[in-house]
Amino acid sequence: MALNKSVPVRWQVLEDRFYDQYHQWSQVEDAVITMGVTDYVQDSAGDILYVSLPKPGTELKAGEPWGSLESGKWVGQLYAPFDGVVIAANEAVEEAPGVVNQDPYHKGWLIKVKPAVPAGFAVSRLMGPERYRAMLAELETEEL
Template structure:
């Protein structure tokens, strides 16, 4: 099965993506992850201002099949949480790299430890 894996993003082995923007890093789950979970019915995200360590659990995705923790690909401070996915969890399934993003983090480090698209593709 072919999954969308945008080459401009970096990826964690736990299936989160990170998009380095000018002022923050936007984080979501990969197309592969949303497909594995199935229809997402509930999203729990941290409050703005929450401090995250790299690899630390920051939220929950609940689908009709499973409950899955979401992990921070980078350390930093949460500067935005996507309330649209809390209100409409199906956005994570419909547009995981667009409207289905989860949080934005002011990073406390770089993204060098994350996988590029081709390395991530090998893990799935």
């Protein structure tokens, strides 16, 4: 399948983010990367009832879990796409997890990370929006 912006999918994919195979997004802001889960995750999970996030100062190791989301029908681990240190966790989503369902790309952000390498390099192995849309299109086709 050719990668292009016109791949139709029912989930929102923002152009200013990078995505990983776990359906998490990363957004570079200077030397910091803000991370969260995608519209696909919140839609698939249903109403998110609990969010567990690491405290600032926690070291992340690529491929290892760093937190979790829970709904009435689903428990999902969150995995680090790169090494780094958590510098902020979104306490608002821990107090009101439904924010992740309502606004996964903005108010529902989960953590801010100072990557172990320059931020641009840290996200260089992640998917851009076109590639992530193509992955979602394949998932959508499998569901039919």
